Amino acid sequence: MKNHLSSKEYLSLREKKASLITIDVREQWEHEEDPVGTLHISVYELPKNLDKISQYKNHDIVVCCKTGKRGLIAMKLLKANGFTSVKNLEGGITALKDIYEFNSI
Numbered sequence: 001m002k003n004h005l006s007s008k009e010y011l012s013l014r015e016k017k018a019s020l021i022t023i024d025v026r027e028q029w030e031h032e033e034d035p036v037g038t039l040h041i042s043v044y045e046l047p048k049n050l051d052k053i054s055q056y057k058n059h060d061i062v063v064c065c066k067t068g069k070r071g072l073i074a075m076k077l078l079k080a081n082g083f084t085s086v087k088n089l090e091g092g093i094t095a096l097k098d099i100y101e102f103n104s105i
Contacts, residue, residue: 003075006089007099010062021061023053025074026093027095035097037063043070043077050081057083064096 005013014020024037032038041049059082063074066089071088078086089096 003087004068005087006063006090010089010096011099013062019059021053021056021059023061023063024065024075025063025070027067027077030066030102033054034093034097036096040077043074046074046077050078056079059085061086062089063087068092 014022021039022037022041024031024035025043025046026040027042028040031037041052041053061070062079063078063086065071065074068088068091071092074087075088091098
C-alpha cells in the first residue's frame with residue numbers, strides 16, 4: 001500500500017471523504033501561520049497524545065507538515081501504534097500551496 005499522497009490526490013480524497021482526518025504535525029506557530037488540518041498535534045507532542053486521537057485508529061488519516069519529513073515520522077509512529085490507514089502528504093504544505101498558487105494563475 002502506498003504511504004504517501006500527492007497534493008492532488010489529497011485534495012481529491014478530501015473532497016470525496018468527509019470523514020478524512022488531517023493531522024497537522026508542525027509546530028504551533030507554523031500551524032497558526034497557515035492553518036491546515038482537522039487536528040493539530042506537533043510531531044514532538046504526538047507520542048504523549050496518542051490516547052487523545054485513539055478514536056481515529058480505523059479512520060483514513062493524512063499527516064502533514066511543511067515539507068513531508070515530520071509527516072513521515074508521524075506516519076510511522078501512528079502505524080506502529082495501531083492506526084490502520086495513515087498516509088503522509090508528500091511535499092507537505094509547501095507542495096499543497098504550490099498547487100493553489102498554480103491554479104490561481
